[in-house]
Amino acid sequence: MEKQDYTFLETFPFWNHLSKEEQNLLKQNTKEQKYPKGYNIHHGSEECAGLLYIKRGFLRAYILSEDGREITLYRLYEGDVCILSAACVLDAITFDVFVDTESPCEIYTVSAPILHDLAEKNIYVEAFNYRMAADRFSDVMWAMQQILFMGMDKRLAIFLVDESAKCKSDEIHLTQEQIARYMGTAREVVSRMVKYFVGEGIVESFRGGIRIVDKKKLKSYLQ
């Protein structure tokens, strides 16, 4: 059996506040696993995957409506911690998210019951868990504001479809700075929204421009 590397656990701010026994318990209940792209790691309330630490790859967290609509809440990358997959550990978190891999992933999973026990006994673990949740809260608020207020997704989609039609090309040779100016918004807003579209597999970003790779999906934003 391959020896596992638990160095990441030692970077958690609560690590030095655990007893030797607790540190060992945590290591013994952390396992490394590989997942293919598009794998559903955490499935709402049906089970509690536990705390995830991304060694390699990236994840997408989303909510699902009854009729199957998805809203992407945020993405997590190498070195990030996914805490909402351990929602069962956090009394104050009463909603469910779904978490999928978006690339082949190597992930450490800290068992939910162990995390629960540690958080009950050790205030540093509890504080860490809720602090991680607050980080995601900020991400979700950003996504919510984009979707509800700005319609920035729709506005950017309209702009890209129009430009593409105008140039008769899927490649739009405009910098994000220029796009922002045309759209009357800030470069940072365009930049984050482009990143979101890239993440959704709708466009690719290249030096000095944007390439539409999934026109159908892009046009779905126009409604």
Next chain:
Amino acid sequence: MEKQDYTFLETFPFWNHLSKEEQNLLKQNTKEQKYPKGYNIHHGSEECAGLLYIKRGFLRAYILSEDGREITLYRLYEGDVCILSAACVLDAITFDVFVDTESPCEIYTVSAPILHDLAEKNIYVEAFNYRMAADRFSDVMWAMQQILFMGMDKRLAIFLVDESAKCKSDEIHLTQEQIARYMGTAREVVSRMVKYFVGEGIVESFRGGIRIVDKKKLKSYLQ
């Protein structure tokens, strides 16, 4: 000067983990204030009101778009703690909310700088703050799902049932304009939906409000 009652501070889970000096510091930097209905207590990023504890009355937290649209995130009632008005204290919270009184209120405010200092020195205070934030995270996710996923009929039904329960009356004294603002939608949308409910014999509309006439039918929309 009226003697202030700080009993609520002693109910906070971190209280017994504070030194006598810290307890006194907290008391000295907590003030009681009265606000009229409709008063804007916390105004996004412009200032940091601090942690609010509601002695009497209720508050509404919302976000505001650039063009002035409001989305209600949640309401807080007697005995509730408002932590997002102390967002400046929480590094992991990077968004801004607005908080208004919805009735005449008596509110204790714990000064933000003091809360910040205590949270830095005392992990129990930090854990409390983030745990409170996680509670609000759950509220916001609920609101988000209402807005994004649910049909307007269901949303209006939920709103009317909730308001009716809150006021212990079948008459809801809110204009369609106000209802729209609370629901984070346009007045026209509410207006059409109310007209639909009137047509169905579920509600009656009167100047300045709505009367529920068929509660059973209204509640059938909640499923």
